Amino acid sequence: MCPHTPPCPSASAPDHDAARTLITHPEQGWSLLCNGIVVFDDTGELLPGGDVIAPHRPTDLFVSPGAPDVTTPVASAQPAA
Numbered sequence: 001m002c003p004h005t006p007p008c009p010s011a012s013a014p015d016h017d018a019a020r021t022l023i024t025h026p027e028q029g030w031s032l033l034c035n036g037i038v039v040f041d042d043t044g045e046l047l048p049g050g051d052v053i054a055p056h057r058p059t060d061l062f063v064s065p066g067a068p069d070v071t072t073p074v075a076s077a078q079p080a081a
């Protein structure tokens with residue numbers, strides 16, 4: 001039962017991530033939201049009914065430092081001199 005005003009979105013709502021955090025354990029990498037969803041640091045979620053939402057972290061869109069730059073043509077793609 002949500003005590004907040006306005007009430008938190010339910011676990012089945014599209015914006016369920018907007019529910020308030022009740023418990024957070026950053027050292028373990030998870031938080032419990034008011035609507036019963038457990039959110040993990042990798043953006044995966046465990047719903048109250050036991051369903052799982054796979055991680056959907058936006059950071060996967062970026063190239064990490066030190067990784068090959070896939071936007072630059074590789075040397076082998078250039079004509080040989």
Ligand SMILES: [Zn+2]
Nearest residue numbers: 002004008034
């Ligand atoms: Zn709430």
